[in-house]
Structure formats: C-alpha cells, structure tokens
Amino acid sequence: MKLDEQDLGAAMAEAVGGVRPPVTRLVEGAALRGRRFRARRRLAVGTATCALAAVVAGSSWLAVGGAGNGTGERAGGTIRTMPGMTDGGPGEVTFPDFSGLPREDTTPPGKEVVTDRALAQVLDELLPRDARSEAYSAVVNGPRADGKATGTGPYDIIVRTPAGPAAVSDADVHLYSAFHRSRYLGELFSCAAGEDERTHLALRAQDPASCGVRNLADGSVLMLLTFESDGPNGEDGGNSAWLLRPDGVLVSAASYGAGGSAPAHTPADLERLVTSERWQVYVDPGVNERAEDFRPFRGFDGAVPDGGREDLG
Amino acid sequence: MxxxxxxxxxxxxxxxxxxxxxxxxxxxxxxxxxxxxxxxxxxxxxxxxxxxxxxxxxxxxxxxxxxxxxxxxxxxxxxxxxxxxPSAELPEGAYGDGDPALRVALLQALAQLPPKDRAVLVLRYWEDRSVEQTAAELGLRAGTVRNRSMSALARLRELLGGDRESLTTI
The missing domain is CATH 1.10.1740 (Rna Polymerase Sigma Factor; Chain: A)
Structure with missing residues (x-):
C-alpha cells in the first residue's frame, strides 16, 4: 500500500483539522507584534524590497502637493511642510557628489569599525544631561568574523535607550554606512507618502503630520518628520530626523512617546543629534578602547535587528 | 469611527x-x-x-x-x-477531534523533513496549491517543486513505516 498525494492531503486534514487554535490570543498577539513591526520599520534603513510586493499593486494612496505650497494631502488630514524646508524629492534638494567615494565599503587604514559600546557612549554623551538614560544598548550589523566586524561593510548600526517606564529618555539612532548606493535616493528623501520601495520607510508605516527636507551647509540632506499619536491604543506619536552625509553615511534618529505620551525629543533635538560629527562608522582604535568600560550597557535585546530586514516591505 | x-x-x-x-x-x-x-x-x-x-x-x-x-x-x-x-507539552484539549495516533505519527514524520520540503508538501496537499502556485509562493521553479514533492513524499513513506497503513485507510 502506498502513501499517495490524496492520502497525504486527507491525513493532514485528519491530523490538524480538529485542532482548536487559540484564536483570541492569536489576534491580540498579532496586533501587538504588528505595532512593534511598524515601530521597527520606522527605524530600519535601506532599500530592500519585500518579495511579496509583487503580489499586489503598490500604488501610492497618499500624495503631497508640490514644493513650496506649504501643505499636502493625507488621508487623515494635511501634511504640513516644515518652515524653511521643502517637500523634498527629485529637484528639490541637491545630493552630495558621491562619485569620489570608494566603490567598496572597506575600513580606512588606521581605523576600525566602531563597537556597540562606543556608539552607546556617544549617544549618552550627546543627549542632554537631564535626558540621559538608565541603560543603553546597541548592535553593529554587518559582516563579522570571530565576533568582530571584518572591516568590509556595509554596516547597519542601531543604538538606543530602552523604551518603557524606567527610561528617562527614549531615543534611537541608526547609522548605515553605504546609504548613498540606494537605488531610489531622490525619492526616499521626499515627503511623498506611499507604500512601495520608493517611499521613505518612515512614511510607509504611518502618515506624518509634518515633514521637511533641506540641504545643510556641508551638502548633507536633512529630512525631519513628525507623527501624531492616535491615542493610548493607537499609533505612537513621535519625531524622526534623517541625515544623508557627503561621506555616504546615513544617520537617523527617532523618538516616540509610548501610550499616547509626548516623545522625549523634539525634531530640533533630533536634528542636533544626527548632525553631530561623533557618529562615525570607522573610528580610531582609541575610541573603542575608551568605551570598553562604558556603563550602563546591557547589550541589545534583539527586538529590532532580528529579522528587521525582512520587515522592510 | x-x-x-x-x-x-x-x-x-x-x-x-x-x-x-x-x-x-x-x-x-x-x-x-x-x-x-x-x-x-x-x-x-x-x-x-x-x-x-x-x-x-x-x-x-x-x-x-x-x-x-x-x-x-x-x-x-x-x-x-x-x-x-513535536512539542511534548500541548495545551490540554487543544487537539479536539481526530485520530491521535495518526496525528503524532504524521507530525513527527513531517518534523524530520527539511523545512523547505515540508513547506512544499503543506502547500501542495494541505493548502491544495498547484505546482505552479507552490513554486510562486516559495520562489522555486515548477520543476524543483515537482522533484522536491516526489522525494519528500518518498521520504515521508520511509519515516512512517508501519504507521503508513493508518494514513491510507482514512
């Protein structure tokens, strides 16, 4: 007697058809995870395209008006353009000339890849004294050998203060060492919302309340976003700042207020944070050595980087 | 609202x-x-x-x-x-109806297959997807799905051994 295809289908139905799944727990757990996935996506950087994107048409359901008109439409209201800034997008800002940058992302002579502790120390020292956190965590994602960065990137770094009632402050900083190679660079620095891979990641998850893009004196491109809270049980309100520097590094920072509370850091705070020259992917060895004893540092809890790339849909 | x-x-x-x-x-x-x-x-x-x-x-x-x-x-x-x-500790009463011996035998056998083979079998015979639909969902070629399906089914037969009869008499 052989097990054929029909038998197997029937056997599978017999084996699990009578199972009584914990549906209520599934629904509640899924909603909770979904909110975390969204928060994670706000922080994620890159242009990875979800393989499932091809399954459905990725049309933009939200659009902002042209540059300089001050406002744009969004489903729940109006996206305000921040004073002194543009809506971004092709032609509205000038990108640095990246042609002179190395084609390979390798560690410069005499430098090494920054460690997670060194990044945590930078964040601690850059935060206002009254906003420093009880603990920090960080992770350097990239090629590794024997637990150490290999020297050949790109690197994708997250450093954060823990969210929750114990946190004095809640801030995340994200560095990506080769962002200038992104395919949709111009579109990504645009306030135009949508849901496909050409939309800024932060805008795919949630409609912003206000947005602005401008060049800084050194040629960097700065984008600021604010999001309004939908209340204690809805999306968290928050602010984020994204800076693409002439060295091809992207530095982003975000601060979200949990449960309807206001975020700890304003857009101006975050602009100061991301424009600090202390955010470097490659540093003098002494920088890492000095950070070896940095406390409080409790390692990364794994909530953001684990599988984060897959969530970039 | x-x-x-x-x-x-x-x-x-x-x-x-x-x-x-x-x-x-x-x-x-x-x-x-x-x-x-x-x-x-x-x-x-x-x-x-x-x-x-x-x-x-x-x-x-x-x-x-x-x-x-x-x-x-x-x-x-x-x-x-x-x-x-298979998890040794299952929520009491969670499995409801069905043949417990068959369930244990089949799930244990499935657990021993490589994850992708298991995915092929589940999509083809539980979800009733065609070879082409399964290939699309898994990002494989149709020929690969056919081959994997056949070899996985053969492996499942081996693993089930004496339990096979209970499956074929459903």
Missing amino acids: GRHEDRQEEFREFAATRGARLFRTALLLTGGDWHAAEDLAQTALGKAYASWGRVRRADNRDAYVRSVLVRAHLSQRRLKSSGER
Whole structure:
C-alpha cells in the first residue's frame, strides 16, 4: 500500500483539522507584534524590497502637493511642510557628489569599525544631561568574523535607550554606512507618502503630520518628520530626523512617546543629534578602547535587528 | 469611527476568521510544535497588521498572509539551527477531534523533513496549491517543486513505516 498525494492531503486534514487554535490570543498577539513591526520599520534603513510586493499593486494612496505650497494631502488630514524646508524629492534638494567615494565599503587604514559600546557612549554623551538614560544598548550589523566586524561593510548600526517606564529618555539612532548606493535616493528623501520601495520607510508605516527636507551647509540632506499619536491604543506619536552625509553615511534618529505620551525629543533635538560629527562608522582604535568600560550597557535585546530586514516591505 | 479604527477593526475581523486555518498550516509547517506554530501564526498576522494598508488591497488576502507565514517559517529555520521535534507539552484539549495516533505519527514524520520540503508538501496537499502556485509562493521553479514533492513524499513513506497503513485507510 502506498502513501499517495490524496492520502497525504486527507491525513493532514485528519491530523490538524480538529485542532482548536487559540484564536483570541492569536489576534491580540498579532496586533501587538504588528505595532512593534511598524515601530521597527520606522527605524530600519535601506532599500530592500519585500518579495511579496509583487503580489499586489503598490500604488501610492497618499500624495503631497508640490514644493513650496506649504501643505499636502493625507488621508487623515494635511501634511504640513516644515518652515524653511521643502517637500523634498527629485529637484528639490541637491545630493552630495558621491562619485569620489570608494566603490567598496572597506575600513580606512588606521581605523576600525566602531563597537556597540562606543556608539552607546556617544549617544549618552550627546543627549542632554537631564535626558540621559538608565541603560543603553546597541548592535553593529554587518559582516563579522570571530565576533568582530571584518572591516568590509556595509554596516547597519542601531543604538538606543530602552523604551518603557524606567527610561528617562527614549531615543534611537541608526547609522548605515553605504546609504548613498540606494537605488531610489531622490525619492526616499521626499515627503511623498506611499507604500512601495520608493517611499521613505518612515512614511510607509504611518502618515506624518509634518515633514521637511533641506540641504545643510556641508551638502548633507536633512529630512525631519513628525507623527501624531492616535491615542493610548493607537499609533505612537513621535519625531524622526534623517541625515544623508557627503561621506555616504546615513544617520537617523527617532523618538516616540509610548501610550499616547509626548516623545522625549523634539525634531530640533533630533536634528542636533544626527548632525553631530561623533557618529562615525570607522573610528580610531582609541575610541573603542575608551568605551570598553562604558556603563550602563546591557547589550541589545534583539527586538529590532532580528529579522528587521525582512520587515522592510 | 476614524480611518485608523476602521482598519484596526477590519484587521481584527480578518485575523479572527482566518487565524484558525493559518494556525493549522503553521502547525504542519512546524512539525507539530504548538508553541512554534502559535509564534509563527502571530508573526504572519503581525506583519499583515503592520502592512494592512497593502494587504487589504491584495486580490487574495489569504494567499498573501499565507506567503508571509511560509516565508517566515523558512526564514526562522535558517536562523535557528536547533533540531525540531513535536512539542511534548500541548495545551490540554487543544487537539479536539481526530485520530491521535495518526496525528503524532504524521507530525513527527513531517518534523524530520527539511523545512523547505515540508513547506512544499503543506502547500501542495494541505493548502491544495498547484505546482505552479507552490513554486510562486516559495520562489522555486515548477520543476524543483515537482522533484522536491516526489522525494519528500518518498521520504515521508520511509519515516512512517508501519504507521503508513493508518494514513491510507482514512
């Protein structure tokens, strides 16, 4: 007697058809995870395209008006353009000339890849004294050998203060060492919302309340976003700042207020944070050595980087 | 009710009506590991929640979320090298009706197959997907799905051994 295809289908139905799944727990757990996935996506950087994107048409359901008109439409209201800034997008800002940058992302002579502790120390020292956190965590994602960065990137770094009632402050900083190679660079620095891979990641998850893009004196491109809270049980309100520097590094920072509370850091705070020259992917060895004893540092809890790339849909 | 609340409600309705089927698929994919199946189903639905604006416009929401589930399963298996075996501790009464001996034999046998082979069998014979649909969902060629399906079925026969008769008399 052989097990054929029909038998197997029937056997599978017999084996699990009578199972009584914990549906209520599934629904509640899924909603909770979904909110975390969204928060994670706000922080994620890159242009990875979800393989499932091809399954459905990725049309933009939200659009902002042209540059300089001050406002744009969004489903729940109006996206305000921040004073002194543009809506971004092709032609509205000038990108640095990246042609002179190395084609390979390798560690410069005499430098090494920054460690997670060194990044945590930078964040601690850059935060206002009254906003420093009880603990920090960080992770350097990239090629590794024997637990150490290999020297050949790109690197994708997250450093954060823990969210929750114990946190004095809640801030995340994200560095990506080769962002200038992104395919949709111009579109990504645009306030135009949508849901496909050409939309800024932060805008795919949630409609912003206000947005602005401008060049800084050194040629960097700065984008600021604010999001309004939908209340204690809805999306968290928050602010984020994204800076693409002439060295091809992207530095982003975000601060979200949990449960309807206001975020700890304003857009101006975050602009100061991301424009600090202390955010470097490659540093003098002494920088890492000095950070070896940095406390409080409790390692990364794994909530953001684990599988984060897959969530970039 | 605002747009946000409307969408939340829409998602919850979708998850409540489709969650059971999704969980059963996850249970087969995980070779009977109840907790892993719950984790997998929550992950797939959570990703659907996070991208609900996109999912709700999909021609086939069920297929979309099932694809997320299968990909999450394969992705998790890549990250975790630990062996898989059916969970010894199952929630009391959770399995309801059905033949317990058959269930244990089949799930244990499935658990010993490579994750991708298991995914092929589950999509083909539990989800009743065609070779081409299975290939599309797994990102494989149709010929690969055919070959994997045949070899996985043969391996399953070997693993089931004496238990096979109970399967073929359903």
